[in-house]
Amino acid sequence: xxxxxxxxxxxxxxxxxxxxxxxxxxxxxxxxxxxxxxxxxxxxxxxxxxxxxxxxxxxxxxxxxxxxxxxxxxxxxxxxxxxxxxxxxxxxxxxxxxxxxxxxxxxxxxxxxxxxxxxxxxxxxxxxxxxxxxxxxxxxxxxxxxxxxxxxxxxxxxxxxxxxxxxxxxxxxxxxxxxxxxxxxxxxxxxxxxxxxxxxxxxxxxxxxxxxxxxxxxxxxxxxxxxxxxxxxxxxxxxxxxxxxxxxxxxxxxxxxxxxxxxxxxxxxxxxxxxxxxxxxxxxxxxxxxxxxxxxxxxxxxxxxxxxxxxxxxxxxxxxxxxxxxxxxxxxxxxxxxxxxxxxxxxxxxxxxxxxxxxxxxxxxxxxx
Numbered sequence: 001x002x003x004x005x006x007x008x009x010x011x012x013x014x015x016x017x018x019x020x021x022x023x024x025x026x027x028x029x030x031x032x033x034x035x036x037x038x039x040x041x042x043x044x045x046x047x048x049x050x051x052x053x054x055x056x057x058x059x060x061x062x063x064x065x066x067x068x069x070x071x072x073x074x075x076x077x078x079x080x081x082x083x084x085x086x087x088x089x090x091x092x093x094x095x096x097x098x099x100x101x102x103x104x105x106x107x108x109x110x111x112x113x114x115x116x117x118x119x120x121x122x123x124x125x126x127x128x129x130x131x132x133x134x135x136x137x138x139x140x141x142x143x144x145x146x147x148x149x150x151x152x153x154x155x156x157x158x159x160x161x162x163x164x165x166x167x168x169x170x171x172x173x174x175x176x177x178x179x180x181x182x183x184x185x186x187x188x189x190x191x192x193x194x195x196x197x198x199x200x201x202x203x204x205x206x207x208x209x210x211x212x213x214x215x216x217x218x219x220x221x222x223x224x225x226x227x228x229x230x231x232x233x234x235x236x237x238x239x240x241x242x243x244x245x246x247x248x249x250x251x252x253x254x255x256x257x258x259x260x261x262x263x264x265x266x267x268x269x270x271x272x273x274x275x276x277x278x279x280x281x282x283x284x285x286x287x288x289x290x291x292x293x294x295x296x297x298x299x300x301x302x303x304x305x306x307x308x309x310x311x312x313x314x315x316x317x318x319x320x321x322x323x324x325x326x327x328x329x330x331x332x333x334x335x336x337x338x339x340x341x342x343x344x345x346x347x348x349x350x351x352x353x354x355x356x357x358x359x360x361x362x363x364x365x366x367x368x369x
Contacts, residue, residue, distance in 0.1 A: 020081035026338045038199035048116025053091045061099045068294030075236040079243025084197030086158035094120035096229040101217030121162035123153040131354045138169040149208040159201035160191045173220025196348040241317045241349045248324040282316040307363040314356030321346040
């Protein structure tokens with residue numbers, strides 16, 4: 001089987017890698033992380049101009065990609081450079097929900113999104129929901145022709161920068177989604193920086209009144225679309241972790257060949273060579289898992305293969321991050337050094353949409369079904 005990228009995907013990868021290498025330095029990233037916004041509007045606009053956002057949508061959705069391998073190419077490069085801009089939340093998750101469920105007016109937002117003029121955030125997780133997509137207590141009440149939302153959402157990534165929130169709520173028949181413009185009366189945010197860069201917020205919804213046109217798709221039927229979009233997000237997170245692992249491994253190899261003790265590079269010591277070899281083996285397994293998950297994204301084996309990939313990459317990623325820090329000694333914890341941020345990104349990707357243990361349980365459950 002040929003695992004080489006198509007010519008278009010290879011061009012996308014080369015272009016994005018070159019852009020991030022030149023523009024997204026450690027100093028630039030640290031400045032963005034320390035800023036109040038937690039993202040760079042300039043970098044966001046440039047990513048849109050390069051077609052990075054458009055690569056996550058199919059041609060009939062206004063983009064030029066949208067397949068599992070397009071997602072993997074984009075997020076592997078974002079992970080390699082430790083990018084903190086909310087491509088996952090605005091484009092892949094919220095853009096995916098708009099294309100899947102939106103009417104003609106709501107799909108107009110996707111065009112703005114691909115052009116870089118719009119930010120979105122999914123307000124779905126709640127304080128007690130953990131990783132269960134169906135655990136939603138936010139309720140709606142129909143008030144004549146209006147909808148009234150009440151509830152609280154937790155760790156809403158990119159909420160402060162979002163022009164619209166996509167909010168989940170329970171009603172008769174199941175879960176529904178609503179497009180809520182930022183600044184709507186009754187919506188309040190409490191924002192904070194996240195450990196590995198970017199910002200999130202707790203979102204309180206107190207008697208938020210919306211017109212019926214704010215509903216995304218049919219009432220009570222949003223869960224399957226949400227599951228499909230989160231499956232795509234899991235492939236993206238696996239690819240992002242892979243890219244970050246490659247950077248951590250490359251930095252470690254460079255350090256071992258530079259740092260000298262007893263008159264020679266420490267990378268020539270056999271014990272350290274064995275540890276480096278273990279990292280490279282884990283990397284190859286992780287790459288195979290990402291390819292497998294991306295290939296099964298549109299099949300009925302989707303959830304099982306993605307659970308397998310996330311479990312493997314979660315374990316491999318933690319090993320690579322911890323070994324890279326150990327082999328670097330104290331230098332690895334210095335914020336000015338790239339590895340400090342990359343290691344945090346690797347570890348934190350394992351906690352979005354299911355950690356290693358969650359995906360192991362899910363794989364066992366799906367295998368037994």
